[in-house]
Amino acid sequence: AAAEIMRTDGIARATTKEIAQRAGFSEATLYKHFVDKTAIFGAVLEERLPELGAALRHLAGRVGEGSVEQNLEEVVHAALLFYDEGFPMAVGLFFERRLLESHRAGVLRHGSGPRQVNVVISQYVRAEREHGRVRPDADPEAVAAVLMGACFQHAFHRHFYGEQPLADPADTARSLVKVATDGIVVRQPDDG
Structure with missing residues (x-):
């Protein structure tokens, strides 16, 4: 119910009262499962798009394994899908300053938020740099x-212009990672 309301009406209109009503529960029952609306929003995104969370959780354990490009492609592929699905839900946060401030405070309380994705990726790139697979002058935060x-x-343009979803998100992820990593990855003699 929350996902449907957030997708069609936006997060600003997704009140706990409306979510509970559409789900067939009382608002009190909703609060037995979720601390606040921010927790509901996080749960909706995690339920609908668990791939990004899983990809980020596995990234740190892949330092020195596989290729840097392949490891980043998995995250970028999941992020393309995540942002595409989440964009219509989240855009409503910016319509009302109070709502944005409340959501920001909730995200900080939960230790999450959009910056966390960048933090995990930059930590991975930094670890690969220390491992010798990324050039010493590479800027992890910039990557x-x-x-x-x-x-x-990609998500913004698709929704703004009313375009179809990406035909091959994996191919787009590969292209984006290639552009970002061509100048930073240390090539081994057997890499070709």
Whole structure:
């Protein structure tokens, strides 16, 4: 019910009263499962798009394994889908300053938020740099910003122009990662 309301009416109109009513519960029952509306929003995104959370959780354990590009492609692929699905739900936050401030405070209480994706990616790139697979002069924060900024821009453009979803998000992820990593990844002799 929360996902449907957030997608069609936006997060600003997704009151706990409306969510509970559409779900067939009392508002009190809703609060037995969720601390606040921010927790509901987080749960909706995690339920609908668990791939991004899983990709981010696994990224740190992949330092030195596979290729840097493949590891980042998994995250970027999941982020493309996440931002595309989440954009219509989240855009309503910016219509009302009070709502944005309340949501921001809730996100900080929960230790989450949009910046966390960049933090995890930059930590991974920094660890790969220390491992010798990324050039010493690479800027981990810039790599994360370029990749996630591109994912967000894809979602923004698609929804703004009313375009169809990406035909092949994995191919788009590969292209974005290639552009971002060509100048930073240390090539081994057997990499070709």
